[in-house]
Amino acid sequence: MFQVTANPDKNRLYVTLGGHLEPSERKEVAKAFMAAMKELQPGFDIVHDMTGLRPTDTEGLKELVRVQAAAKIKGVRSVVRIVTIPLVRLQFERMAQETGWAFELAGTLEEADARLDELGPAVLEGEGGGAPPCVRPDGDYS
Numbered sequence: 709m710f711q712v713t714a715n716p717d718k719n720r721l722y723v724t725l726g727g728h729l730e731p732s733e734r735k736e737v738a739k740a741f742m743a744a745m746k747e748l749q750p751g752f753d754i755v756h757d758m759t760g761l762r763p764t765d766t767e768g769l770k771e772l773v774r775v776q777a778a779a780k781i782k783g784v785r786s787v788v789r790i791v792t793i794p795l796v797r798l799q800f801e802r803m804a805q806e807t808g809w810a811f812e813l814a815g816t817l818e819e820a821d822a823r824l825d826e827l828g829p830a831v832l833e834g835e836g837g838g839a840p841p842c843v844r845p846d847g848d849y850s
């Protein structure tokens with residue numbers, strides 16, 4: 709199960725993943741993610757709700773790394789993830805350390821939105837994209 713939606717007014721991408729994603733479904737998620745990013749400006753934020761997501765295999769993580777690379781190129785500013793399954797959280801934290809993909813954790817969608825709203829408008833004015841600092845899982849700023 710997945711849902712990907714762009715909110716151009718907030719310059720925010722919402723990605724919800726749940727259950728066990730089969731390889732064909734992971735490819736659909738990647739396509740939807742890429743299409744939704746086209747609706748946003750550099751400096752956009754991502755709310756990644758993985759509340760019901762089951763742990764994935766190595767191939768699933770590779771697909772996600774490709775999508776993350778595309779988001780970095782497009783100019784993602786901040787990422788907030790909602791994760792309830794400890795093993796999934798560990799997988800994503802390990803991947804973040806390996807790829808340099810920083811993110812923050814929130815308990816609910818409302819908390820994630822509130823955190824991103826605190827950061828102000830999600831637009832990088834005068835910059836050509838690139839990912840500005842955001843909070844790593846350990847709370848340090850990069």
